[in-house]
Amino acid sequence: MPQSAAQPPVDPAAKATTLTDLAYTRLEEMIATLLLPPGEFLSEQALADVVGLGRTPIREALQRLAREGLVTILPRRGVLVAPVDAGEQLLVVEVRRELERLIARSAAERSTDSQRASFAAIADGMDRAGRANDALEFLRLDRELNLLMLDAAHNAFAARAMQLLAGLSRRYWYQNHRDAADLPLCARLHATQARAVAAGDSTAASAATDALMDYVAAFTKAAQP
Numbered sequence: 001m002p003q004s005a006a007q008p009p010v011d012p013a014a015k016a017t018t019l020t021d022l023a024y025t026r027l028e029e030m031i032a033t034l035l036l037p038p039g040e041f042l043s044e045q046a047l048a049d050v051v052g053l054g055r056t057p058i059r060e061a062l063q064r065l066a067r068e069g070l071v072t073i074l075p076r077r078g079v080l081v082a083p084v085d086a087g088e089q090l091l092v093v094e095v096r097r098e099l100e101r102l103i104a105r106s107a108a109e110r111s112t113d114s115q116r117a118s119f120a121a122i123a124d125g126m127d128r129a130g131r132a133n134d135a136l137e138f139l140r141l142d143r144e145l146n147l148l149m150l151d152a153a154h155n156a157f158a159a160r161a162m163q164l165l166a167g168l169s170r171r172y173w174y175q176n177h178r179d180a181a182d183l184p185l186c187a188r189l190h191a192t193q194a195r196a197v198a199a200g201d202s203t204a205a206s207a208a209t210d211a212l213m214d215y216v217a218a219f220t221k222a223a224q225p
Helices: 019-032 044-051 055-067 088-108 113-132 135-154 156-180 183-198 202-221
Strands: 071-074 078-081
Touching: 019 044, 019 055, 019 135, 019 156, 044 055, 044 078, 055 071, 088 135, 088 156, 088 183, 088 202, 113 135, 113 183, 113 202, 135 156, 135 183, 183 202
Parallel strands: none
Antiparallel strands: 071 078
């Protein structure tokens, strides 16, 4: 769960359960936050040194990142961080809109009491991130919210589809948020969605998701070069 305002941002890597999960979480955040920028060419060994893990979990994490379109693995040459394709982002938003609505509605209907408490805690964290204009904390809470939604919705097929889009969306947002995003508004929209799910109100969750995706679509267009 998010920590209090006096504490540092939650590091999602701390919640990883395997070395491969840990490698994936760290690399995904480094790509999303442009520490590994688009077009960067790296070796498995260089990434293993940066992350501080062996090459096997790095290799397995890279295979997952490649499936999500964030890297391209070039046999016997290395790993290329995939470029950002602004034109594809509106297509990503089209798909996300339908998936997000289904997932939010299902999560509101199927989440456990413990999960609903976590949704409420994330909403509070979003409020704090918005007030502080803290992009990294927002990004981490956004990932935590996405994963909790997928878990609470109990729909493995929707989860698989959404996982292919989440990293691309997170990186695009981070790359353009300084110029085109209203972070406090974006955080409030996420908090409203999370609270609707926490309340078990599927109608409100659907409406909050539509409002959030309207914002995401407007942001995506505004960030187009």
